Amino acid sequence: MDQRQALIAFGALSQETRLRIVRMLVVAGPNGMAAGAIAEQAEVSPSNVSFHLKELERSGLIAQQRESRSIIYTANYEALGGLVRFLMEDCCSGHPEICAPAAKVAACCSPKMEEELQ
Amino acid sequence: MDQRQALIAFGALSQETRLRIVRMLVVAGPNGMAAGAIAEQAEVSPSNVSFHLKELERSGLIAQQRESRSIIYTANYEALGGLVRFLMEDCCSGHPEICAPAAKVAACCSPKMEEELQ
DNA sequence: TCAATCATTCAAGGATTGTTGAAATATGGA
DNA sequence: TCCATATTTCAACAATCCTTGAATGATTGA
Numbered sequence: 001m002d003q004r005q006a007l008i009a010f011g012a013l014s015q016e017t018r019l020r021i022v023r024m025l026v027v028a029g030p031n032g033m034a035a036g037a038i039a040e041q042a043e044v045s046p047s048n049v050s051f052h053l054k055e056l057e058r059s060g061l062i063a064q065q066r067e068s069r070s071i072i073y074t075a076n077y078e079a080l081g082g083l084v085r086f087l088m089e090d091c092c093s094g095h096p097e098i099c100a101p102a103a104k105v106a107a108c109c110s111p112k113m114e115e116e117l118q
Numbered sequence: 119m120d121q122r123q124a125l126i127a128f129g130a131l132s133q134e135t136r137l138r139i140v141r142m143l144v145v146a147g148p149n150g151m152a153a154g155a156i157a158e159q160a161e162v163s164p165s166n167v168s169f170h171l172k173e174l175e176r177s178g179l180i181a182q183q184r185e186s187r188s189i190i191y192t193a194n195y196e197a198l199g200g201l202v203r204f205l206m207e208d209c210c211s212g213h214p215e216i217c218a219p220a221a222k223v224a225a226c227c228s229p230k231m232e233e234e235l236q
Numbered sequence: 237t238c239a240a241t242c243a244t245t246c247a248a249g250g251a252t253t254g255t256t257g258a259a260a261t262a263t264g265g266a
Numbered sequence: 267t268c269c270a271t272a273t274t275t276c277a278a279c280a281a282t283c284c285t286t287g288a289a290t291g292a293t294t295g296a
Contacts, residue, residue: 003137011132014125015254023208035273048255050274055253069263069272080205087202090141133284153243166285168244173283187242187293 001082005060009083012059017044018052025062025075032074034067119200123178127201130177135162136170143180143193150192152185 001009013019020042025033033041039049053073056062060079064071119127131137138160143151151159157167171191174180178197182189 007132007134007137010128010137011253014129014132016125017254019121019125019128026208036271039273045256046273047257047275051254054274066262069270071273084202084205087198087205090144129283135284154241157243163286164243165245165287169284172244184292187240189243 001079001086003086005079006083006086009059009061009079012056012061015052015055017042017048018056021049021052021056021073022061022075022080025073026080028075030074032065032072034070034072036070038073119197119204121204123197124201124204127177127179127197130174130179133170133173135160135166136174139167139170139174139191140179140193140198143191144198146193148192150183150190152188152190154188156191 013022021038024038024041035049035053036046038053039046042049044052053062053064057064057073061076061083062073063076064073066072131140139156142156142159153167153171154164156171157164160167162170171180171182175182175191179194179201180191181194182191184190
């Protein structure tokens with residue numbers, strides 16, 4: 001994730017509807033959700049959800065693929081991880097203490113790490 | 119860091135000048151930088167830097183304090199860490215694999231953790 | 237008090253972003 | 267082919283954000 005992409009991704013996440021969509025897609029997992037289902041759950045109009053999905057796709061945080069009549073959107077885990085990493089590297093490079101609290105959260109992904117931080 | 123603050127913080131970081139300022143302040147450390155010095159290093163006008171500093175302060179990512187004629191700005195490490203955490207918790211809750219790459223970066227803050235991840 | 241310095245505020249204008257509803261496109265089944 | 271479904275695109279308008287330069291406010295030293 002380079003700075004240009006990070007700027008776009010931060011902008012993408014700075015809008016309430018879009019943040020909600022990303023959260024929904026992360027929870028939905030690899031199967032993703034159809035545009036219509038996203039619109040319904042997010043309680044916005046089809047054309048409005050389309051507008052926001054386009055912006056999210058531009059940011060790289062989500063991806064789309066057609067499946068019959070529906071268009072299925074999925075969270076891009078790699079991009080999301082890349083954004084976390086971008087933010088942490090900025091911070092850690094200057095002052096590691098910023099990352100310390102975040103490290104605790106990261107620990108959930110690595111059982112051995114979790115012991116380490118007790 | 120609640121969602122409302124996160125939205126504002128993402129918006130704050132989605133602008134090139136502001137992202138540059140945050141990076142400068144993180145590197146500057148606890149001593150911070152005066153508004154004039156920030157303007158000079160970021161190559162923007164005083165009134166423009168003031169506009170962006172205000173937005174960053176509203177987001178909670180930086181703080182100010184007057185020192186004689188200067189106003190000194192410093193990065194708010196806690197808020198930055200909180201934002202990283204917000205992003206990670208969103209991700210991890212759904213799918214831990216997102217955090218795995220970020221965990222590697224987090225490791226820099228904990229030598230023991232670093233071994234663990236070789 | 238006066239002038240100099242450092243910074244913010246304000247108003248105006250341009251640029252970008254978000255919302256809406258109508259029209260267009262793509263797909264699959266009758 | 268014709269229709270229904272799923273979604274996007276478009277144009278218009280509103281709202282927000284960014285930039286600029288001039289005016290204002292705060293602090294210090296002469």
